[in-house]
Amino acid sequence: MPESSPVRRRLFDLALWVLLSVPVLLRSDPADGGSWLQVAVGVTVLGGCVAVSRRWPLLPVAVTVAASLPASLELFTPSYSLALVAFGYLAGRRQDHARGSLWLFGAVAAVGLLLTRLTGTSLGPWFALLLALALAIVAPWLVGRYVRQYDRLVRSGWELADRMEREQAAVADRERLRERSRIAGDMHDSLGHDLALIAVRAGVLEVDPGLGPEQQRAAGDLRRAAAAATERLRDVIGVLREEGARAPTTPPDETVAELVDRARASGLDVTLSAAVPEPPGMTGRALHRVVQEGLTNAAKHAPGAAVTVGLRETASRVTVRVVSGPGTGSGPPASGGSGLVGLDERVRLAGGTLAHGPLPGG
Template identity: 35%
Template structure:
């Protein structure tokens, strides 16, 4: 199967055509670097310089797609040009082939060519000088340096700058990609945080509303209905207040929003009081020691969600909330009677346990929830940083 050469670049076609036309112009007016009687001219025919000219122009078509092959063929054409009357455009196009071989060739060729041409330049200057002892022979090395070393060195400098620019561009793209990944992770983490806060804020009050509204609809007792409506109103107002606090967090920095207060362990008594008003028999055992704000918020939300789950799912009986700090850890334990009662229940989605587990994981603690004999136990152990609570 024949090998199909790639299509030459448009600029390479312009260079090839321009070089060929320029060489033909110099040949047409008879401008040659050597006369037909010079000793080096082994091919004195007037048309002879056209052969290396055409070959070198053809090599220009490959300067970008096949730089190594173009340089090898162009070198052979340059050697052939030296035994004719010569054409200056052939030499100029050869220097471009040397430049392109370094710029577009493989990294190994790009590193090797400047050294090879440098060694060739020094050899071309010193060997004739040592043989003939004539200072003018140094001009041979100068000519080789101009034709070979200079374009090779120029191509290396340009390639080095181009590679540095490409590396900088890749680093910028990687930095932008990492920044986008960080932004996406931050958005995901913030959405998870808001989801936990929203669930904890709404679930407690809406569960109480659902249970008491079900009781009010199922019992034909005006006193019971009035009591249930009072609880529903209380939970509605509290839920709205919590929602306003959450909106204040989401709209942080808005001049029209009031500062949002973060729940603390000091609010556990009020939280337990609300749970009792909703019908739970709750016992609270919590110390008054200060802990860092993130730990306080996580502990408050874990207790809140545990009481909400007890309200929705537990059998009638005593619910115990115990918080103990020892050995640099805050131990949170909430137990409730395991199993369903006969009263009205609110549906659950399992998001509460997920939210508690995420809160504990963010603080590097441990979490467990499940049946323990006749009790459902929620236990979380949170590490407490020593020093001033933040």
């Protein structure tokens, strides 16, 4: 059963005890020929059964049956019939396994048959006992088992959904980290190139005869510092890159126009509409990756479709738009969207926003 607070459990048990005690009070009233002793014993027994019903769900059923059989071999007594139904349901609701209940039901039937033989009565009361057992105990027990299984199924569904949501978030986080690793590789390519140029120019100054010894020594120090910085940069980026990750096959200085030409040469029907020059630095690399991912998705999910790549500049930003029509082929199934997660991270780090999805016209 779902966990609840101790106060709610106590209130439920108290209300159940009061409800089950009402038939005992009505049928054992001294004014109707009963006695206060029967009232006290019945109410006390029911209170004890309610108290132990959470830890030993089958014990209240057995005690109530034992209290009912001396009064009627047919197992139907106005004082305890409601208790049989309630404890039968709670046993099915709270029990982990059904074997003990089946043994109890068989034992009740066997004891009823034995009492019938010992008292010398016909089998009619025993068949009535079986009917009362089926309707007052077994049927509520089955309902309780169904409710328990349904609750477990619902909880399992919510747990599965929660686990899938966490796994999806973990995949998105890994893709963001992977994209940052690729950005680190791009930084290595660009900064390494700049540092190499600095080292080359410092080397030229180091051997320039027009400079004095102090200037040549300073140029040599600059060349060595640039070389050491390049080595440290390579080591740091090597740590940040994923294990087994290969160097990017795309040239680091490839423009969007060159990328579109390469895609067109590969057979993709793509048109470039560029109204502005491409921005430099990280923004330009993000722009390049947006177009690259858009062309890749168009080729994968809309084969044969015409693709349009547009670049335009507003007052404060550069906008790139990649649009493809419906494909003429079946194409592979859609991916999980991890490429778009990484692309969104790259665009965000460059100070931009990314939007993707179907157009209103389809």
